[in-house]
Amino acid sequence: MHVAECRNLGPLRYRWNTLFAKSNLALEVPAYCASVRVRLKAGWQLSTVRSTVVEDMQAAMSDQLDSATLAQAIAMGCPELQLKQDHADKSGKGG
Secondary structure, three states: OHHHHHHHHOHHHHHHHHOOHHHHHHHHHHHHHHHHHHHHHOOOOHHHHHHHHHHHHHHHHOOOOOHHHHHHHHHHHOHHHOOOHHHHHHOOOOO
16 A cells, blocks of 8 residues: 555655655555455454554554544545444344
8 A cells, every 4th residue: 555655656755745644644544444444354343443443543643643533534534434334234224
């Protein structure tokens, strides 16, 4: 993921973006979302994936950004983390 971002931005611009919290977050969210997709594909429960990815981001970036900002970024960047309507439908409780 980061290699593709570096290719798209160029090495100097990519490095510059890693120096600042908000621009670094914009680079990190796609990588965390990729890990979300891998974990879901491996059979992890959505609730476990959701809590794990937020904890991972907090461990890596809490010295730069608050937990609410990190949680909001990952929620907005990873639609896979939203509650899935098809799960309710399969259980017979959905429309």
